[in-house]
Amino acid sequence: MSSLIPDSHLDLLHRPLYCHLATVSPAGRPQSNPMWVSWDGTHLRFTHTNTRRKYAQLQANPHLSISIVDPDNMTRYLEVRATVAEIVPDPTGAEYDALSQRYGRGPQIPPDAADRVIILAAPYHVTTRG
């Protein structure tokens, strides 16, 4: 378990809560998108495809940040800044399927499974509140 993520806020990564993922375009402009995420004790894990713009952006600028709010207490939140450590092909869509089940949407292999990748990101800075 990374000591960067305090035990007090680990539940926000363990519960199936949407994170909001911030990335930076090549022009230096931020983007923000709700995303599925999981935490394996070392890395934030996202499912993505290698055909979309955000994938290219993360290869150009591997820094990202996520924030997650506790829906039961909106003043309680976690921000994790991280760097892409590895991008792993997921041609069977297994990670997507696992995240789909985690988020209560049932088992499903995505139609774009052949292009699926797992983005693994290593935290370097954490902020918590509440």
Place this chain on the structure above:
Amino acid sequence: MSSLIPDSHLDLLHRPLYCHLATVSPAGRPQSNPMWVSWDGTHLRFTHTNTRRKYAQLQANPHLSISIVDPDNMTRYLEVRATVAEIVPDPTGAEYDALSQRYGRGPQIPPDAADRVIILAAPYHVTTRG
């Protein structure tokens, strides 16, 4: 009303939902934070102070992005990319007070009212889903 924000998703700005605000540090690294926001028909409005780092960052890089998810349908969301158009002093904390009431936290003048500013941001790109 800005034609950039489609009527179909305007409720996400009108309801008192937290946005997640993405900004970029001088080193080109993204940050993500839950924030109060309001929409006046032309600008996104945020309350902030002129003493915090994000304020300096937004002066250096005026681009920001917010995303808001519909808590009643997590696949429905709005992303608004915007540029800081104006920063207005709010030394009585009136904007903070208005946002506090909007978000159901009652009237309150913040202790740092003297340093309060209103950040007005003009949308330039909108993405919706659901």
